[in-house]
Amino acid sequence: MNLNRISSVFFAGAFLLSGTALSVRAQNGYSRDTSQPVDQEYTKKIAEYTTEKFFNSPLTDYLPASPNVPTPQSVIGDVAGAPGKLPYAEDVYKYMRMLEKATPRVKVFSIGTTEEGREMIAVAVASEGLIAKLDENRARLAKLADPRTINMDDAEADRLVDQSFPIYYITGTIHSTETGAPTALMELAYRLAVDDSPYIKSIRDNMVTLITPVVEVDGRDRMVDLYKWHLAHPNENYPNLIYWGHYVAHDNNRDAMGLSLKLTRNVLNTYVGWKAQVLHDLHESVPYLYDNTVGDGPYNAWLDPILTDEWQMIGWKNVSEMTKFGMPGVFTHGTFDTWSPGYLMFIAATHNGISRLYETFGNGGADTLTRTVSADEYQRTWYKQNPPLPRTKWSQRNNNNYEETALLISLDYFNKNSKLFLKNFYLKSKRSIEKPKNEGPAAYVFPADDPRLGSQANLLRVLQGQACEIHRATAPFTVTMKKKAAPRTGGPRGGNNNAAATASPAKTPDTEQRTFPAGSYIVRMDQPYSRIADALLDYQYWSPRDPQQSVYDDTGWTFGELGNVQVVRVTDVKVLSASMERVNGDVHSPGGVSGTGSIFVVNANADNNLITLRYHLRRASFDSAEEPFEADGKKFNRGSFIIRNASTDEVNRATSELGIQAVAVATAPTIKTHPVKAARVAIMHTWLNTQDEGWWRLAFDQMGIPFDYISTQDVAKEADLNKKYDVIVFAPGGGNPNAVIQGRPMYGNPLPWKKTDLTPNLGGFASTDDMRPGLGWTGLMNLQNFVKNGGVYVGSDESADFAVSMGFTPGVSIQRATRLRAIGDVLRTRFIDSTSPIAYGYGDSLSVYCFNGPIFNISNVAGGGGGGRRGGGPGAARFTGRGSVDDPDIVQGRPPAELPEPQPSSEIWEAAPINEEQRRNLGGLIPPAQRPRVILRWGNASELLVSGLLDGGDEIAQHAAVIDSPWERGHVILFSLNPFWRGQTAGSYSLVFNTILNFDNLNASRKLDEK
């Protein structure tokens, strides 16, 4: 900080406002302090960088001067939002810490680090008096946040509300290409600390504004690099931001359920730790300011209606005040549905606070550009009476004006109604605790006899991450449950619910008793954060006839289903008086070695940490049992590990740490086995898009599976991929088959993504001199040879389509959907071949994530297509003629002809049988050992939907969902589901992990067709 410069600005720039301007401002309740000088130089720059007068407001068209507090200019070198200026996170922090040094009204807190080790901060701004009383205030807010601590005493709550001041938490630039927030928040912090306007003084004196100026820190630094590259190469095309965070891009704002990313956990812990009332996230997409929290329906069904009213109050206040300032393009109703709780700001919604989100307008950098917007954006509608301009010059300063003006209006409104909002905060918390006796349920129970205790512990840890309390039953307990409806199994063609049709008409009691064993986990709903547990564990239903036809995001997420964990919703309040104890520390599944002997047996139960164990004990030899067996009086599933050449100590340490139970035996069971080697794995990405594959990478890292991260360009250069890898995983989302081959258009200049002095944050874990080239035909050949020579290729959704389209899977084709709408939901699948190693440890069915997955058809003829509905209804096989449906027609005047055997019927997920006539000289007939093996199929139409929106489900019902398609010596594993999605689908991870573990024995237990 240059104090001399600041004081000279202070003295030279000091002037008083004219009386006229003052009265206009006073009219809106935002009058300035006439005795406070203005930083004239800074103020002049604001006007210069604002492209139209009406793109600013009286709240932000000036900057107050301070003799001792530095302005953002001291770090940025220009004013906030200046063209060409995009500070790194480090510079933003430097400024915030300069503020902290200069004034007791600012305090900076470190709130954790990112995946790549960069710091995240939260900056508190309030009067020195409030800053000094933060802890004391937090203790009061903690009581309002957990009304059990004051015995739900409303009078005591009122006293606490009177004494407390609220916390309004603002977060910026989670989306790295949305670049305006950091400078807007630097300037906002300055204003809140310095400005003596009565309304700002009141905000400062009566509430704490908490600011995380950069949420996605890794991505921000990469974005600034890229922008610098663009400035240094003004006439060239510049690379797009292919990586934001270490794992995912835009989806970093879809992690508030699964909590897989550090940024989500850091913000959640800050929000919950501070007992904040609001979490307000800043974005940029539409012109010019969309307060999208009000959005549109359907609203999330687990929220307290008090909250949705609060959204309306604050949102419409924003619109109303900015309308009075004459700022165009401010609206709050819009296309964003408020169904999914996956957004960062929703942390507040699901934790008794107020979630808020602004979409402002940005240029993806700090260039001032002429922007043309689409007709549906500039046309006037009932909720946009002063719409955006069809075409205008737009600057980052405009963006900062809008963000700051709207935030100041919100802070002012929140401050003026702070007692109401604090009381609401208490009420929402209290109503969360009262859930069991009102809407219910009373609790969710995780039974102790769940076959997958590792997955169970994993899900419970997610809930703990959400700040939920977990209890464990110390004795068995019994509750009354609604009797389960008869299972909707349906007929083989779907649709027939025979069970219901043949049910006895005699009235049976509709309730039953259910006893849970000691050790079962209980998530009580009489706790302050019951709402998030309920939202995650419950089922979702989105009607295909919902007025909202443009769905914003996923429609279903039921965590027990997607985690392959038993979760029982209990409404009987008796569950709350079961004998139980609070779990302290992370839930951990039981592990370690029991029994004696030098051979260790571990049950296959599709827990994800089994693969971790394999890589942990790299030097030990592992075998997989191809049949179920018993050892030491215990039952073991097909696929169970038999471990040799490891010490008891070693195995005990690894299994204890991972929560896996191992049984030591003196002699191995006599059973057919195959070796389980530690496969050499690569995850391949394109240079087109890496968002969705990031979730795969993240899960592999979490489970400690070593892999090489390679690009399609690397594959193009490597003729012998088998030398390096056993399994190549090509996760979805990298582009359509043609784009994967072609890459980006080769016009213009190369697009580098690598570490240089100019771009120190690019490259690292993935780099290239030019992002444009794709896999190319050589790369395709290398990849095909890899499979033919014994490699395993894993593809899902788009990358499954790639393998099918490029001829990797002679017996598989894809049928294009015409009616199917499976919009990010949870669907049921059934195992067809449980003897395949890919199915090891699973039960009969599995719920998985589906987004209009490809509809696979299977054929025994190469390129054969086929599939679809076969057989049809009664009589479908005969033509018009004499007799009944089952009779043959008879030609008049000759003896009846002998009819050939009818075509054997086949299931939707099977290949149609080939008859003798078709078989004659059929060169394309696939040899039995090379035919696709279907492991998993989609459920029948009647049972397919588990959670979310499903329309036209019969189009995909019963089709193959996971296929092991052999190709010469290798295998292509195809998924029409996405097994790794946003850290929410842990139950399907093991389909891929089993593939990796058994990569060289995928044909185990395979039954071949006779011909």
Ligand SMILES: [Zn+2]
């Ligand atoms: Zn965004």
